[in-house]
Amino acid sequence: MQEWVEGIKVSRRGVLRALGLLGVSAAAAPFLAGEPGVASGQGNLGSLQPEEKVDATLKRLFGGRPIKDGSNMIKMDLPLIAENGAVVPITVEVQSPMTPTNYVKSIYIISDRNRRPMNARFSLTPEMGAAAIGANLRLNETGDVRAIAELNDGTLLMAKREVKVTVGGCGG
């Protein structure tokens, strides 16, 4: 008798456990499989973007277009040593006329060693009078910072500078 009850109990427990496992997995399945899909489907700008190497970023932004050396035209001003990677001031100035027929269309700031190297893109207009912009960056670790200027005729010019970062700012 005792054995029989025990047998029932065990089997009942086993069934419950099996049900529980099923339930848990059934509840977890849509959560695990569905959520990233929904998030990317909505095109949420704030969602986590995949990690990228700088070569992949350049390819994504510019395709295979040649990037010329623009170190004599682009003046970058940023510290050689950044003690605090969370706030690194940078100014980029492109020595180019800003007329409706000849101007700098955009300036990209790219830091090689951040999780996502593309930091900021500025779209300029001739009304600005001069192609000069400034911002504060977060740099993750010591590495190159590039400024890429795209002229209105499609020419790409690049300048880069190495910045030593003492304490990383954990860039996005």
Place this chain on the structure above:
Amino acid sequence: MAEIGKVRIRIPSNIKRGDVVRVRSLVIHPMEIVQRRDGKPVDKNYLFIHKVMVEYNGREILQADTTQSISENPFFSFTFKPTEPGMLRITFLDTHGGKYEGTAEIKFT
């Protein structure tokens, strides 16, 4: 952070017609960075400014797409050449739908 979205714009006090003016702007914003749990980045809707638009008398003169690699309380500076007096308006948009605006009046002396 009651101050989120407070925009400050600084322009030179003395502007002459035809000058190239350097404008400096700052917005109070947390600019959340990627969080990590057990070494893995967490996927969530991060709060940061992703767009900056600068208009002068309703005409767009500068647009910036920004990422989390921009510091907390983002600072931007740029130049522009006003040909007539008017209103400079800087708009910041964040990923949670927030919209923060600041204006500055440009007068010639």
